[in-house]
Structure formats: C-alpha cells, structure tokens
Amino acid sequence: MIEIQRIKENKAEVIEGLKKRGIDSTKEIEQILLTDQEWRDEKTALQKLSANLNMISKQVGQCYSSGEREKADELKQQSVDLKKQESEQKVKVESLQKRLYQTILTIPNIPHSEVPHGKDADDNEVIFEYGESPGKDRAIYPHWDLAKTYGLIDFELGVKVTGAGFPFYKGKGAKLQRALISFFLDEAAKAGYEEYSSPLMVNEESGMGTGQLPDKEGMMYHVGSEDLYLIPTAEVPLTNMYRDVLLPNSDFSIKITGHTPCFRREAGSYGKDVRGLNRLHQFDKVEIVRIETPENADSALKEMIEHVKGLLQKLNLQYRILKLCGGDTGFAAAITYDFEVYSAGQQKWLEVSSVSRFDTFQSNRLKLRYKDAKKKSKLCHTLNGSAMALPRIVAALLENHQGVDGIKVPDALVRYTGFETIN
C-alpha cells in the first residue's frame, strides 16, 4: 500500500512512475488527494465535537460531586444533542476513511527510476547472462522423459492421489529434492540468514499484510473449515512475523530464510507451459527475506542478487537475469529481477527466482516500523527473493546435465545427494 504522504509530496512523480506500468492513474490519484482532504476536515470537526462532549461530561461529574443536580441535568440535556451530532459525524468520517483506504489499495507500487517502461514480458531487459547451453550434438530430452526413464517423478500417481500439478517424487528424485533444499538453506545460512520453519497456513490478516489479499484470492487455496489460507510462498509467514512490529532503533538488518512447500491454485493457467515440472500446484521453495532501513535496502538487493547468482553457478546452470519492465513488475514490488535458467530439453528459459524490493509498500500494510536516530517511527523496507524454487531447477538440472550414461549431479550437490549420477 502506497504511502499517502508520498502522493501528496510527489504527485507528478507518482503518476509518471505508474505510467511505466502502462496505467494512467491521474484520476485515482486526484481522487485520493481530494478524499484525504475531506477526511481530514471532517475528522477535525469530529474531534472538536468529541472534545466538547468530553468537557461536558467532566462538568457533569463535577456538578454531581458538588451537589448541583439541576445544573447537571441541564448539561446532560445539552450533551444529548451533541452526541447525536458526534455519532453522525463519526459515520461520515469512517465512510470517508474507508473510501480512501479502498482507493489507495488499488494503486500498485511505484516503479523505481531504473525500471524500464514496458507492458509485458517482451519488454524485460536481459542484464546478465552466464554459462553455455550443452550443445546440440546429441539428443537432448525434456525432463519429463528423463524423469520417467530414471524413475524420478511420477506425475500420473499424483493425478490419481490428488490431481494434476501434485507430482510424487521418488527414489533419487525425492533425494534430489531433499538435497537441493538442504543446499539452499545451508548457503543462505552461510550468507547470514537465520533459518525458520514456518506454518504452512496463514490467517486472513497475514494474507492482507503481504498483499495476497484482498485482491488475489484466486492464487491461494482456502481452507474453509478453519478460514485459513495455504501459503503460496514462504514470504507470507516469514514477512508477517514482523506485522505490527516497531523496532526500537535503526541498527538492524533482518535476514531470514525458510523452506516451505508452496501452494498455488494457478487458476486459469492451463494450456501450454504446464507440462512436467513447469507449473505445479504444490512445489518446494527456499525463500530469503530481508527487513532493512531505507538506506540499506539497495545494498541488500544487490547482495541478494549475488547470492542467487552464486547458487546457480554452483549448480552449473546456464542462466540469465532480467530486469522486469514496469508492466511485468508485480503489484507490490518497486523493482524486480527475475532469474531464468535455460532448459535445454525444452529449449526455453524458465523462471526460477524473483528478487524484489518492496520499499515501504508492504511495511505500510504490515505496520512494520523502526525508530530512526531522531526517535521518529519510520516504515521499514522489505525485500524478498526465491533462493530458490525447486521444480524448475530440477527440470534444468536433469535436462542440462544429461549425458549418454545418465545425469551428472553438480559437484556442490554431491555431498547432499550422496550420489554423483542418476542412471
């Protein structure tokens, strides 16, 4: 949720920034400013009424204790009318506030200055590339074939037991999952992130806090009997730990990580690109989350990018980094870098990580603040990134490291898998 203060101070800049997302929000922004002013005026009026009422009540009390009953009754009479006014005014203020809030909720985060204009994925900028594709001098199979050949993943069994998008991993496939999770968590720990194992269901407030609700209900599974949501990413529980938190000073850098399964309904995304591991309803992911002061947010983002680069390089995967254009940047993010690995068997790029800065967009909703040097409360900055999502990494590992005598496990992973090849 964007800070209203920011709109007030930099209206033109906000409108200009949002144009990068391909939206003209002039009308909404004007509406917000107007409603805010109106709300403020009415609120002041309300407070004056309340102050009056409080004063009279006090006097009534004093009259009673000094025995002036008639005067007290008189005052009471007065307050009845005032009270009616007050409650009407209250309704007015509340409805204005609600309207204001609801309009602000529809405004996405303002893209950073370096975010390119553009409307969809085609306008994203490739800013970094690494590695080479395995070449085409021999047959390269897609991962679903390899998974079958080596008995690593059983998609049909998943369909039988649960439904499409819920595969079973087995044997070395299952072991590979576990190895990757441990590898990612250990690397995060080395980089200073504290590991958490979190709840996999969250309540409505948490969904609101990180912005999945109220808009994107379609993304999360909802457990009706308990009114809880299955998490679509560890970002939700990990960030919401800090909901309604006021950090006592500006001397902090909170780095947390956690592995969780992630559940996504992916409603309406059937069709192409869903084959094999490309898009699942349940998958495992290791997430990194940071809570920083505004001053440190930028260097934190850079560190996170370096961290993810390191992971991919240790896994010997060909990858590239995209700076997302305005139109492709998520609602809550101010800037996002996507990491894509090359999937040799499918001959396409697969997104495996997304690293974003949210500035104060999340913390504003979360009420996550800190005290600055002048003891003033300020909103923290939040950042997060996948480090990383497993299925597509698995797909790329299988496809890119396949050879005539099996699939070679990257050296960095061998101590976790306990085997060097899958054959």
Added chain:
RNA sequence: GGAGAGGUGUCCGAGUGGUUGAAGGAGCACGCCUGGAAAGUGUGUAUACGCCGAAAGCGUAUCGAGGGUUCGAAUCCCUCUCUCUCCGCCA
C-alpha cells in the same frame, strides 16, 4: 471437543462508572550525589492520527477485538478472539 480461570503500559501489578493515559513497583534514559561505582535521590519514560510544513503546544483515539448501555466505561451488558489449568482425543 467438555469444564474452569484470565487477557491492563517495556515487564510485574493495582484498579467494579466521574480530571485514569491509567496507582505502585521494576526496568530504561538523563541529572544530582561519589575519586569511581553501588546505594540514595530528582526528572523523564507508549502508539497512531488531527490542528500545521517542522518543533513546541493542544486535541482525539487506544486497558485482547468489535458492538451496546450511559452525560461519562479499563470498570456494567452482548458477541468474538487469544492464553492458561484440568479432562477427552491425538502425531
């Protein structure tokens, strides 16, 4: 799931209708005292919003959440929620 108890400020804890944002204590901060420290002593010690752009100041709201009664609610009533204890069930 059943029965009971309870949610007050950073913490402990008082408070059953009238200057209670809230006694008292602890902690913390600053000052005095001291050669230095402890003890002692004095002062201060929430958040959000509004009046206003900042500070000071003033106002409003906040005693788990929401609603109600009342001129006035931490205190009375209702609903919800969470925690604790006992019983049941269970990895």
